[in-house]
Amino acid sequence: MKNNGSSSALGIDVGTSRICLAKRNEGQFDFDSQLNAFVNIPYSPITESVLKKEKISHTARNGEIVVHGNEADKLAELLGVEMRRTMSRGMLNPSEPESLSMIREMIASLVGEPQGKTRIAFTVPAAPLGAGDSLTYHEETLKQVLSGMGYEAQPVNEGLAVVYAELEAQNFTGIGVSCGAGLCNVCLAYLAVPVISFSIPQAGDYIDASAASVTGERANRIRLIKEEAFHFNGRFAEKTHQVLGVYHDVLIRSLVEGMAQAFETAGKAARLSRPLPIMLSGGTTMPAGFRDRFEKIVRDQPFPVQISDVLLAPEPLHSAAKGALTAVLTNP
Ligand SMILES: Nc1ncnc2c1ncn2[C@@H]1O[C@H](COP(=O)(O)OP(=O)(O)OP(=O)(O)O)[C@@H](O)[C@H]1O
Numbered sequence: 001m002k003n004n005g006s007s008s009a010l011g012i013d014v015g016t017s018r019i020c021l022a023k024r025n026e027g028q029f030d031f032d033s034q035l036n037a038f039v040n041i042p043y044s045p046i047t048e049s050v051l052k053k054e055k056i057s058h059t060a061r062n063g064e065i066v067v068h069g070n071e072a073d074k075l076a077e078l079l080g081v082e083m084r085r086t087m088s089r090g091m092l093n094p095s096e097p098e099s100l101s102m103i104r105e106m107i108a109s110l111v112g113e114p115q116g117k118t119r120i121a122f123t124v125p126a127a128p129l130g131a132g133d134s135l136t137y138h139e140e141t142l143k144q145v146l147s148g149m150g151y152e153a154q155p156v157n158e159g160l161a162v163v164y165a166e167l168e169a170q171n172f173t174g175i176g177v178s179c180g181a182g183l184c185n186v187c188l189a190y191l192a193v194p195v196i197s198f199s200i201p202q203a204g205d206y207i208d209a210s211a212a213s214v215t216g217e218r219a220n221r222i223r224l225i226k227e228e229a230f231h232f233n234g235r236f237a238e239k240t241h242q243v244l245g246v247y248h249d250v251l252i253r254s255l256v257e258g259m260a261q262a263f264e265t266a267g268k269a270a271r272l273s274r275p276l277p278i279m280l281s282g283g284t285t286m287p288a289g290f291r292d293r294f295e296k297i298v299r300d301q302p303f304p305v306q307i308s309d310v311l312l313a314p315e316p317l318h319s320a321a322k323g324a325l326t327a328v329l330t331n332p
């Protein structure tokens, strides 16, 4: 297990697809992440010793080895099996019997043991638009996992974490958006106070699964194509890219509609006197042209809040973890 030296504050973004840790190192933010997935392979002493030598996170037990984190992806492709995932749609996956034990392993291998009193903020999603409180189990379980390791753990809303990470110059006033794998999370904050937050259940996994059902490819294959080569601009030479274009558009429209609806019905936002920036983050915002497409869709329709700029986080995969750490650092 790793040790984080003198860090007394950490931020961790526990995402459906990835778990990302942020720490401070000589005035800089440092990040480390692992794929939030695992794959079972048959046990053999030689495989186990190679995994140890290559420093690949794994657990050996009853005739099998469970490989978790970044290497699970490649092994699953190689063996032609689906990866198993601890989370689905932003929360611990109720139909995965090993979700709790595996997420504990993965979090432990990322954060290591606390050195003295160490505070850690972990991200939690907002409730889906129109749904009641379904987050308690997820949030309390993550808190238990981290407290059980000796950390002082506090939750932070994922959209608010994006505001903390990227909108300091705007006095933490604006709309933080995190488009991940399971969910898109949104938080409208005014002077660092969360005013409205919600999530929608469409994000990267939705794009992959929808494109897979149209093209007949496996969702994981679609994900690889999307991450390697998809972009919004220009003509689509390949069918898969055209299909991906369609579902990215569907996603952006649902997100913008959700924002319009949430800000409208809450009624509070309309009373804000200044135009607000929108800060986009999360892996799903990474294809070239995403920001432009989002801005076009948001500006082409009546929107209950005045928008100043539509911005893209400089490191979309790290924003939420950085914001979680900022939450700890700014609340002594
Ligand atoms: N370069 C890229 N181009 C396109 N999509 C990408 C890229 N990198 C990652 N993604 C997609 O981003 C999603 C993962 O983003 P992120 O790590 O922000 O999600 P997460 O925080 O794990 O999930 P969630 O917040 O929904 O729980 C996946 O769907 C992945 O395929």
Ligand SMILES: [Mg+2]
Pocket (backbone or CB within 6 Å): 013, 014, 015, 016, 158, 178, 179, 180, 181, 282, 320
């Ligand atoms: Mg996320």
